[in-house]
């Protein structure tokens with residue numbers, strides 16, 4: 106089988122399997138065997154609140170209160186079709202009906218499934234990465250573009266995410282992850298308590314690799330859209346989530362989809378950068394401007410706050 110691609114969004118690895126096949130290959134190992142103690146059971150009982158298990162450009166942890174203060178009165182089923190690090194999902198998970206998480210990044214979605222289904226095995230592999238970590242080891246792991254085992258793919262993904270420069274996700278024109286190693290004294294590669302807490306939160310979710318247009322929420326459900334940002338004028342925003350980025354045409358199509366859901370009675374919230382183009386696209390909806398710390402800026406010393414918009418089609422308290 107050749108590398109799979111969804112529409113124009115290509116997989117960053119040359120995977121020899123589909124997303125469905127990757128999921129079938131998970132959970133085939135009794136991961137408890139990998140531990141010398143009953144630590145797995147102890148962690149499984151832990152009461153830690155889950156927080157995103159990866160750093161993600163555009164992650165919403167820093168403005169989470171701005172989001173939670175603008176929720177619809179009732180949540181029902183929840184859809185997050187640009188899930189990334191899933192900051193809002195992890196914040197809300199115990200208040201939601203069924204949750205549906207999706208994204209076009211196949212490595213990310215395989216990692217979500219591995220965290221959900223094979224937490225202990227994943228932790229064991231992360232411990233190996235953590236022990237061996239060095240600049241040279243990072244580049245050795247980064248060069249592995251054709252892994253066949255989804256748990257190894259997930260461990261590689263988390264390891265590179267925690268140790269790469271700025272937690273960036275960037276692929277070259279061949280779709281290969283190409284971010285240099287970062288300089289951290291303690292990169293926090295293995296976080297067993299949080300991974301088990303995330304696994305628990307994900308127990309009742311569906312995790313799909315798909316374009317946002319595939320979601321099918323019904324009236325009264327809640328959808329949170331957090332697409333790649335529309336670039337602001339002072340610096341080009343970081344938009345290379347896939348090697349094709351997300352163009353103004355994509356933003357306009359997303360607005361059309363937002364309107365369609367809105368007309369169908371779905372509660373929709375969307376975040377984006379505060380640019381005249383985005384303001385114009387969503388004219389007529391509620392648009393709030395909030396300050397968010399800029400997370401990626403190639404110019405040193407330029408990490409000041411930027412304005413974002415939160416756009417809703419409902420009234421919040």
Ligand SMILES: C[S@@+](CC[C@H](N)C(=O)[O-])C[C@H]1O[C@@H](n2cnc3c(N)ncnc32)[C@H](O)[C@@H]1O
Nearest residue numbers: 161163164165187189190191192209316317331
């Ligand atoms: C701004 S990030 C989401 C950040 C996330 N809310 C968080 O808290 O970490 C945008 C995400 O959209 C995904 N993406 C890009 N194009 C997409 C598409 N057409 N359909 C679904 N997801 C897409 C990217 O892979 C990326 O994970």
